[in-house]
Amino acid sequence: MNDRKGRPAGLRERTRRAVQAEIVTTAMRLFLERGFEATTMEQIATEIGISRRSLFRYFGTKEDIVLGDHAAHGEVLRAALEARPANEPPWEALRAALRELLESLPYSAEDFLKITSMLHASPSLRARQLEKRQQWTELLVPDIARRLGAAEDLMTQVRAHALAACALACSEVATETWVRSGGTVDMERAFDEAVAAVRG
Amino acid sequence: MNDRKGRPAGLRERTRRAVQAEIVTTAMRLFLERGFEATTMEQIATEIGISRRSLFRYFGTKEDIVLGDHAAHGEVLRAALEARPANEPPWEALRAALRELLESLPYSAEDFLKITSMLHASPSLRARQLEKRQQWTELLVPDIARRLGAAEDLMTQVRAHALAACALACSEVATETWVRSGGTVDMERAFDEAVAAVRG
DNA sequence: GCCTAAACTGTCACTGGGTGCCAATACGGT
DNA sequence: ACCGTATTGGCACCCAGTGACAGTTTAGGC
Numbered sequence: 001m002n003d004r005k006g007r008p009a010g011l012r013e014r015t016r017r018a019v020q021a022e023i024v025t026t027a028m029r030l031f032l033e034r035g036f037e038a039t040t041m042e043q044i045a046t047e048i049g050i051s052r053r054s055l056f057r058y059f060g061t062k063e064d065i066v067l068g069d070h071a072a073h074g075e076v077l078r079a080a081l082e083a084r085p086a087n088e089p090p091w092e093a094l095r096a097a098l099r100e101l102l103e104s105l106p107y108s109a110e111d112f113l114k115i116t117s118m119l120h121a122s123p124s125l126r127a128r129q130l131e132k133r134q135q136w137t138e139l140l141v142p143d144i145a146r147r148l149g150a151a152e153d154l155m156t157q158v159r160a161h162a163l164a165a166c167a168l169a170c171s172e173v174a175t176e177t178w179v180r181s182g183g184t185v186d187m188e189r190a191f192d193e194a195v196a197a198v199r200g
Numbered sequence: 201m202n203d204r205k206g207r208p209a210g211l212r213e214r215t216r217r218a219v220q221a222e223i224v225t226t227a228m229r230l231f232l233e234r235g236f237e238a239t240t241m242e243q244i245a246t247e248i249g250i251s252r253r254s255l256f257r258y259f260g261t262k263e264d265i266v267l268g269d270h271a272a273h274g275e276v277l278r279a280a281l282e283a284r285p286a287n288e289p290p291w292e293a294l295r296a297a298l299r300e301l302l303e304s305l306p307y308s309a310e311d312f313l314k315i316t317s318m319l320h321a322s323p324s325l326r327a328r329q330l331e332k333r334q335q336w337t338e339l340l341v342p343d344i345a346r347r348l349g350a351a352e353d354l355m356t357q358v359r360a361h362a363l364a365a366c367a368l369a370c371s372e373v374a375t376e377t378w379v380r381s382g383g384t385v386d387m388e389r390a391f392d393e394a395v396a397a398v399r400g
Numbered sequence: 401g402c403c404t405a406a407a408c409t410g411t412c413a414c415t416g417g418g419t420g421c422c423a424a425t426a427c428g429g430t
Numbered sequence: 431a432c433c434g435t436a437t438t439g440g441c442a443c444c445c446a447g448t449g450a451c452a453g454t455t456t457a458g459g460c
Contacts, residue, residue, distance in 0.1 A: 012427070012436070040416065051439045056418065091400065127327035130334060134326075148397070154377070158390050159397030161373045166398045169365035177358050190358050197348070197359030198366045199399050200291065212407075212456065240445065251410045256447065 020058055022048060027065045032114055036066070036122040063128040066119075070132040077101045078139045090147050090160075091195065094140075094167040099188070109183050116179045133168060140164040170194040220258055222248060227265045232314055236266070236322040263328040266315075270332040277301045278339045290347050291395065294340075294367040299388070309383050316379045333368060340364040370394040 026048050030039045041062060045055040059065045080097035088096075107115065119125050145152070145160040174191035226248050230239045241262060245255040259265045280297035288296075307315065319325050345352070345360040374391035 010428075016437095041418090042416080052417095053419095053440075054438060057437080060418085062417070089400075123331065124327075126334075127324075127331040130330040131323065131327040134330060154381070154385065155390070155393050158373060158377050158393050161376070162370050162394035162397050165369035165373055166366040169369050170362050173358060173361045173365055176361070177354070181354070185354070190355075193355050193358050194362035197362050200289075210457075216408095241447090242445080252446095253411075253448095254409060257408080260447085262446070 016058075019048075019050075023055065023058055024065060024068070028115075031066065031118060036062075036118055036125055061128075063125055066115075066125060067128055067132055070129070071135075073101060073105075074132070074136040074139050076104055077136060078143070081140055081143050086147070088147070090144050090163050091167070091199075093147065094144075094163065095191070095195070098167065098171050098191070102187075113179060113183055116175070120179075133172070136168060137161065137164045140167075166198060167195075170198065216258075219248075219250070223255065223258055224265060224268070228315075231266065231318060236262075236318055236325055261328075263325055266318075266325060267328055267332055270329070271335075273301060273305075274332070274336040274339050276304055277336060278343070281340055281343050286347070288347070290344050290363050291367070291399075293347065294344075294363070295391070295395070298367065298371050298391070302387075313379060313383055316375070320379075333372070336368060337361065337364045340367075366398060367395075370398065 023044070027039070027044045030044060030047065041055055042052050044065075045052045048055075059068065077097055077100075080100040081093055084093040084096055105112070119129055141157065141160045141164055144163050145156050148156055148159055148163075170191055173194045174187050177190045178185055178187040223244070227239070227244045230244060230247065241255055242252050244265075245252045248255075259268065277297055277300075280300040281293055284293040284296055305312070319329055341357065341360045341364055344363050345356050348356055348359055348363075370391055373394045374387050377390045378385055378387040
């Protein structure tokens with residue numbers, strides 16, 4: 001067990017990261033060029049110069065090459081939410097956290113548009129994405145429950161779940177609108193509009 | 201074109217329905233016995249006495265055997281929503297429509313529990329289900345937009361989308377809670393609690 | 401009742417994602 | 431330099447899904 005914390009942590013780990021990054025870069029290029037379904041794992045592997053088998057060792061599924069970061073993004077969102085003042089009401093905190101997540105994304109508006117379009121074009125990809133997003137909900141529940149009050153009641157859990165799920169739903173609606181408009185509408189404004197409509 | 205409405209409408213159609221029903225029954229039994237992933241299309245086909253290829257002609261994907269009714273249920277929901285008084289506010293109408301959908305389902309509480317558990321156990325199945333549910337949102341948007349007022353503004357679309365998505369999210373939270381409790385908690389009460397939390 | 405077009409069926413061959421296994425090799429720490 | 435351990439590639443395999451073809455059944459006009 002190598003416990004030297006923080007350090008490069010070995011060449012092995014570093015090369016692994018490097019290969020992982022190259023896979024994502026290359027695969028994304030191919031996906032955007034030819035489409036997700038039309039690109040085979042074989043082609044990606046050949047392009048990089050590794051075997052198909054090894055490629056599957058880096059990414060268990062084809063979808064994970066695209067959605068691999070999603071889990072990490074969920075963590076960012078959770079951290080951002082927890083960093084918010086404890087007495088801030090749920091909707092405010094969620095809005096702020098979502099904003100932070102959006103700002104943390106390394107994509108340009110152009111890339112983001114292309115990727116999202118691809119997500120909508122491939123059913124399997126879209127399905128997996130929705131599944132990952134569902135998992136985000138679970139991540140946020142503990143913090144929201146804390147904001148809702150003391151009792152660890154079952155109904156508090158329900159309330160927290162609902163708030164998390166609806167915030168993500170509103171975020172998705174805003175993103176979707178932004179994408180469909182080709183990036184012209186103000187995403188944040190769309191989000192606020194969505195929330196306002198839901199809250200009545 | 202045979203337009204004798206309501207009638208048996210030909211032997212062909214009748215046998216097709218019968219086979220379809222038998223597939224669902226048999227497949228569901230196997231799924232619940234051995235699990236979704238562990239059951240192959242080959243096994244289902246053999247059990248019924250048809251070829252694998254024909255099975256795929258009835259259901260394009262394995263998931264469709266389980267989720268085939270989902271599209272139809274979306275239609276039921278849309279119809280129920282449109283049948284509500286035009287001046288009824290969105291949340292009320294959505295609640296009533298969801299209630300009608302639930303009552304229209306032919307499953308016993310016991311079956312419903314088993315099926316939902318299976319949905320959670322298989323990632324691919326869950327992913328597809330979320331995708332279908334997403335499509336429900338689109339179905340509901342036109343009616344909700346009409347309830348929201350005259351303007352066919354882009355922001356009205358956003359509001360309608362948000363309302364539909366959040367209502368379905370709350371419904372899911374309520375169902376999920378009900379399932380996790382083993383069917384003991386009152387689903388409708390959970391739904392109301394979820395909505396109340398979201399609306400603040 | 402018969403005949404023809406359309407629909408349905410099974411068989412076969414094929415693609416592509418994903419996995420288990422094994423032998424060869426490259427690496428890290430001592 | 432050496433030894434244990436990851437990592438790799440290659441192979442064989444499973445399973446979902448699709449296209450093509452030929453044989454069979456059905457609907458519906460005559």
